[in-house]
Structures are given as structure tokens and as C-alpha cells.
Amino acid sequence: xxxxxxxxxxxxxxxxxxxxxxxxxxxxxxxxxxxxxxxxxxxxxxxxxxxxxxxxxxxxxxxxxxxxxxxxxxxxxxxxxxxxxxxxxxxxxxxxxxxxxxxxxxxxxxxxxxxxxxxxxxxxxxxxxxxxxxxxxxxxx
Numbered sequence: 812x813x814x815x816x817x818x819x820x821x822x823x824x825x826x827x828x829x830x831x832x833x834x835x836x837x838x839x840x841x842x843x844x845x846x847x848x849x850x851x852x853x854x855x856x857x858x859x860x861x862x863x864x865x866x867x868x869x870x871x872x873x874x875x876x877x878x879x880x881x882x883x884x885x886x887x888x889x890x891x892x893x894x895x896x897x898x899x900x901x902x903x904x905x906x907x908x909x910x911x912x913x914x915x916x917x918x919x920x921x922x923x924x925x926x927x928x929x930x931x932x933x934x935x936x937x938x939x940x941x942x943x944x945x946x947x948x949x950x951x952x
Contacts, residue, residue, distance in 0.1 A: 812882060814899035815855070817925055818845045824948030826861070831940050839863045843948065855882055893917075912937045915944075926950045 821844050828837040844858035853874035861869045875882045881892040884905070891905035891914070901919035913936040921928045930946035 812877075812880075812893075812895050812901075814895040814921070815882065815893070815901060816847065817899075817921055818901075818919070818928070819847055820845060820950055821952035822928070822948040823951050824946060827945045827947075829943045829945065831942070836942065841946070841948070842951075852876070910936070 823842050826839055826841055827835060830836055840862040842860040846856050847854060848856060854877045855875040857873040859871050873884055873886055875884045881894045883892045884890060888909045889905045889907050891903060893901055893903040895901050903917040905915055907913040915932045915934045917930060917932045919928060919930045926949060928948050932944035933940065934942035
């Protein structure tokens with residue numbers, strides 16, 4: 812997945828969660844580290860740090876393996892995979908373990924300079940759209 816390699820580094824940004832009518836449900840800052848270890852079990856590790864204005868924080872590491880042309884995750888909260896399109900977009904299909912019946916599709920688009928990226932998540936539960944997440948990120952390292 813050569814397109815995924817272009818995301819290596821540290822990103823900061825803002826995530827905005829919207830209901831199906833575009834009403835803001837939540838908004839918070841993020842710091843995301845994307846690394847590709849040279850050795851070990853995992854070919855990719857994403858380090859997420861979510862920060863809310865009220866002082867709440869949440870950190871989680873998401874290690875992935877490469878199999879059958881895709882990057883695969885199996886964490887405490889979700890499982891699924893990512894792949895790239897011929898146009899270097901990254902697509903993900905992730906099933907939530909912590910919310911039975913819920914899953915989301917994600918699209919990641921990297922700007923031409925490689926310094927900005929946009930991610931959109933489309934959340935479904937029992938076949939019905941219930942949320943979208945807009946992720947605006949910029950490279951800091």
C-alpha cells in the first residue's frame with residue numbers, strides 16, 4: 812500500500828461528529844502518529860490522542876498487520892481493514908466490537924503537497940446511517 816506510506820508522521824487536527832441532519836454532536840482536537848515499524852509483528856501502528864476543550868483526553872494505539880493486499884486491525888473496540896484505490900485514496904471498513912451492529916466506512920484523501928489530509932467516516936448501525944465524522948488534519952512532523 813504505497814499510498815499509505817505517505818501518511819507516516821504526526822498529524823494534528825479537528826474531528827467533528829455530525830448527526831444525519833448535520834447537527835454537531837461532538838467536536839474535539841486530535842494528535843495522530845502514524846508509524847511503520849522496521850521489525851516486529853505489526854507493519855503499522857497508529858497512535859491516537861483525542862483532546863476535548865473540557866479537559867477530557869483519550870489515548871489509544873492501533874496496531875495493524877498486512878495480509879492479502881490490505882492493512883488489518885483487530886483491537887478491543889473494532890476489527891476490519893484498509894486498502895488503497897488506484898487514485899491513492901485509502902478506504903476502510905471497520906466493525907465496532909464495543910457497539911454490536913455498528914460499523915463505519917472511512918475515506919482518507921491526502922492533499923497534493925502531502926501536508927493536509929481529509930478523512931470522512933460514515934457510521935451505520937443495523938443498516939441505518941446514524942452519524943458522520945469529518946476529520947481535518949495537517950502534518951506537524
